Amino acid sequence: MKTLTNAEEQIMQILWKIGKGFLKEILDEIPEPKPHSNTVATILRILVDKKFADYEVYGRQHQYFALMSKEEYSNGTLKEIIGDYFDGSYKEAVSFFVERDKLSIKDLELLLNELKKK
Numbered sequence: 001m002k003t004l005t006n007a008e009e010q011i012m013q014i015l016w017k018i019g020k021g022f023l024k025e026i027l028d029e030i031p032e033p034k035p036h037s038n039t040v041a042t043i044l045r046i047l048v049d050k051k052f053a054d055y056e057v058y059g060r061q062h063q064y065f066a067l068m069s070k071e072e073y074s075n076g077t078l079k080e081i082i083g084d085y086f087d088g089s090y091k092e093a094v095s096f097f098v099e100r101d102k103l104s105i106k107d108l109e110l111l112l113n114e115l116k117k118k
Helices: 006-018 023-029 037-049 070-085 090-099 105-117
Strands: 020-022 053-058 061-066
Touching: 006 020, 006 023, 006 037, 006 061, 006 070, 020 023, 023 037, 023 061, 037 053, 037 061, 070 090, 090 105
Parallel strands: none
Antiparallel strands: 020 061, 053 061
């Protein structure tokens, strides 16, 4: 799976949030200090080239939208991290977070209970 740079991911987060947007609408969502509009336009072209986004043409304007959902990207990224850093073992990944106090036993029990309900 292709990965996103930080700048590309920031733009994708906006597209996932707003659904569809013209360049100005996307720029409005970016926090200060805002990059130049040419920079954002270039990132959008890269996202289209990478097949993460596409656009519809309205006169001389492009309205951009995501081709990949946030869930699809998150799932693919998580699989890569688990594969690259934990030898493909989700158990090892969970153990890693528990050992570093990033996930408490109580949180783990709540998570297990939620999974059992599903």
